[in-house]
Amino acid sequence: MEQKKILNISVDCVVFGFDTITKSLNVLLIKRYLEKNKEVLVDDYVLTGYHVYENETLDQTATRVLEELTGLKNQYKKQFKAFGDPDRLMNEKDLVWIKNEEFNLRTITIAYYFLLKTDDVDLNKNKYNAKWFPVSNLPEVGFDHKNIILEAYEDLKVKCLSEPIIFKLLPDKFTINEVQDLYQSILCIEIDNRNFRRKLINKKYIIALDEKQVGVSKKPAQLYMFSKDIYDKMFQKNYLISI
Amino acid sequence: MEQKKILNISVDCVVFGFDTITKSLNVLLIKRYLEKNKEVLVDDYVLTGYHVYENETLDQTATRVLEELTGLKNQYKKQFKAFGDPDRLMNEKDLVWIKNEEFNLRTITIAYYFLLKTDDVDLNKNKYNAKWFPVSNLPEVGFDHKNIILEAYEDLKVKCLSEPIIFKLLPDKFTINEVQDLYQSILCIEIDNRNFRRKLINKKYIIALDEKQVGVSKKPAQLYMFSKDIYDKMFQKNYLISI
DNA sequence: GCAAAAGTGTTCGTCGTACACCCATGC
DNA sequence: GCATGGGTGTACGACGAACACTTTTGC
Numbered sequence: 264m265e266q267k268k269i270l271n272i273s274v275d276c277v278v279f280g281f282d283t284i285t286k287s288l289n290v291l292l293i294k295r296y297l298e299k300n301k302e303v304l305v306d307d308y309v310l311t312g313y314h315v316y317e318n319e320t321l322d323q324t325a326t327r328v329l330e331e332l333t334g335l336k337n338q339y340k341k342q343f344k345a346f347g348d349p350d351r352l353m354n355e356k357d358l359v360w361i362k363n364e365e366f367n368l369r370t371i372t373i374a375y376y377f378l379l380k381t382d383d384v385d386l387n388k389n390k391y392n393a394k395w396f397p398v399s400n401l402p403e404v405g406f407d408h409k410n411i412i413l414e415a416y417e418d419l420k421v422k423c424l425s426e427p428i429i430f431k432l433l434p435d436k437f438t439i440n441e442v443q444d445l446y447q448s449i450l451c452i453e454i455d456n457r458n459f460r461r462k463l464i465n466k467k468y469i470i471a472l473d474e475k476q477v478g479v480s481k482k483p484a485q486l487y488m489f490s491k492d493i494y495d496k497m498f499q500k501n502y503l504i505s506i
Numbered sequence: 507m508e509q510k511k512i513l514n515i516s517v518d519c520v521v522f523g524f525d526t527i528t529k530s531l532n533v534l535l536i537k538r539y540l541e542k543n544k545e546v547l548v549d550d551y552v553l554t555g556y557h558v559y560e561n562e563t564l565d566q567t568a569t570r571v572l573e574e575l576t577g578l579k580n581q582y583k584k585q586f587k588a589f590g591d592p593d594r595l596m597n598e599k600d601l602v603w604i605k606n607e608e609f610n611l612r613t614i615t616i617a618y619y620f621l622l623k624t625d626d627v628d629l630n631k632n633k634y635n636a637k638w639f640p641v642s643n644l645p646e647v648g649f650d651h652k653n654i655i656l657e658a659y660e661d662l663k664v665k666c667l668s669e670p671i672i673f674k675l676l677p678d679k680f681t682i683n684e685v686q687d688l689y690q691s692i693l694c695i696e697i698d699n700r701n702f703r704r705k706l707i708n709k710k711y712i713i714a715l716d717e718k719q720v721g722v723s724k725k726p727a728q729l730y731m732f733s734k735d736i737y738d739k740m741f742q743k744n745y746l747i748s749i
Numbered sequence: 750g751c752a753a754a755a756g757t758g759t760t761c762g763t764c765g766t767a768c769a770c771c772c773a774t775g776c
Numbered sequence: 777g778c779a780t781g782g783g784t785g786t787a788c789g790a791c792g793a794a795c796a797c798t799t800t801t802g803c
Contacts, residue, residue, distance in 0.1 A: 317592070318592050320592065321590040345564060345585065347558065348563045349562065369512065371515055371614070371616075438782090452745050456782090457768085458765070479774090480775055480776070480780085481776095481781050481782080482772080482773045482774040482781060483773090503667065504667055505668060506667075506709075683754085698794075699755090701792070701793065724752080724754050725754060725799080726801070727755060
């Protein structure tokens with residue numbers, strides 16, 4: 264059954280993944296391409312998104328949009344901001360594009376970001392020409408989506424300092440150095456390995472496994488996992504005022 | 507000139523104020539009252555809010571709504587979440603109310619909260635029967651606004667720990683104990699006065715004035731002010747990972 | 750002079766930070 | 777055997793936490 268779209272309200276999804284090889288925090292974008300009489304009118308990338316249906320919640324829209332792009336459900340998501348400037352879709356290319364789509368010129372979008380494991384996404388399986396791009400080196404991005412990506416990234420930077428969401432971006436079994444690389448990528452800082460290692464290993468919810476890396480060409484590193492159960496049990500609100 | 511409303515998108519404003527006498531963090535709500543044949547159909551409180559106009563940004567809508575309620579401009583505001591469940595306005599009373607208003611049943615609202623000085627608001631001057639209520643003791647609240655208030659409050663709790671927004675809720679000249687009372691009210695915790703006092707006084711952007719309280723019946727306290735200039739100059743991002 | 754709130758110091762423990770070298774492994 | 781990244785220990789300083797009494801003022 265076809266559902267009824269709300270034409271002036273959409274959800275856009277910033278999908279973050281981490282490439283442990285290139286040590287790069289990436290965003291998943293889809294190709295936007297349009298030509299007419301062999302002239303290329305639009306050729307850039309945008310976030311994945313869609314209209315909200317009449318009978319679904321915003322969270323459901325986001326979940327649906329992500330699943331359509333990646334096939335994945337139950338990923339960490341956060342609604343972080345609504346974007347609704349009257350002129351947010353008013354660039355020349357965007358106007359050309361919108362003519363071909365069932366879009367309202369004054370559309371408000373509720374933006375979410377997702378954190379997932381890059382390896383879980385099979386880019387060949389989807390029809391959108393989706394591609395990963397480093398947050399620090401984005402291609403040409405349509406609509407106001409560059410701004411949306413950067414605001415998502417800012418939110419992520421703050422949130423990863425106080426909540427263990429970083430592990431959503433890593434494989435279930437990871438090395439300490441991978442965690443460090445990820446923090447360094449997200450925050451654009453250098454971290455002292457000895458201090459970081461000690462800090463992490465001392466956490467009770469970082470559990471050393473009876474396993475080491477396999478298939479690496481150097482000394483294989485100890486693997487760890489994150490226990491959400493233990494974290495939740497230990498967790499207590501910290502009221503430290505640091506202004 | 508009358509502007510064109512977007513019928514399915516609104517902005518709702520959670521207005522926070524602090525009562526230094528009762529030491530209570532308050533929310534400003536407006537009366538919702540409807541009777542028919544002397545029967546009271548609706549009698550509760552709601553947030554102030556309004557439709558977004560076709561040609562204004564969401565921030566502008568929020569600013570306009572606040573000004574209409576309080577006469578105040580340039581107050582601290584934060585867009586914190588969009589609420590869009592299909593059934594968010596579907597309580598019995600809400601349905602009765604909506605019949606009398608130009609409301610779309612499926613309306614998405616972008617929620618903001620404002621922080622302002624209670625003394626700046628003159629409740630007698632407005633036409634909405636607005637009233638302050640303690641966050642910890644809300645009256646009957648219509649729509650899904652209770653939930654919106656609580657989510658705003660949660661966001662405020664987190665944000666006041668890392669940013670000096672607390673001073674938006676206090677008079678320009680305040681005592682150390684007033685700041686402490688405010689933190690205690692917001693966070694529902696007890697703070698040691700000696701430690702708190704030392705901590706605050708050591709901040710360079712907390713400036714002791716050549717003034718003391720007047721008109722108090724006990725020992726008048728030293729007054730301080732917050733210097734945003736000094737704060738901004740000193741400010742540097744803190745990348746402390748505390749997970 | 751008394752009630753009420755303002756204001757004051759010290760000790761301890763935790764944790765963040767700075768810093769340089771050896772070790773285990775695969776090739 | 778050697779290159780590569782994995783892994784380790786110590787000392788210092790800052791700051792949060794716990795804790796109880798004196799002082800100042802208005803009435």
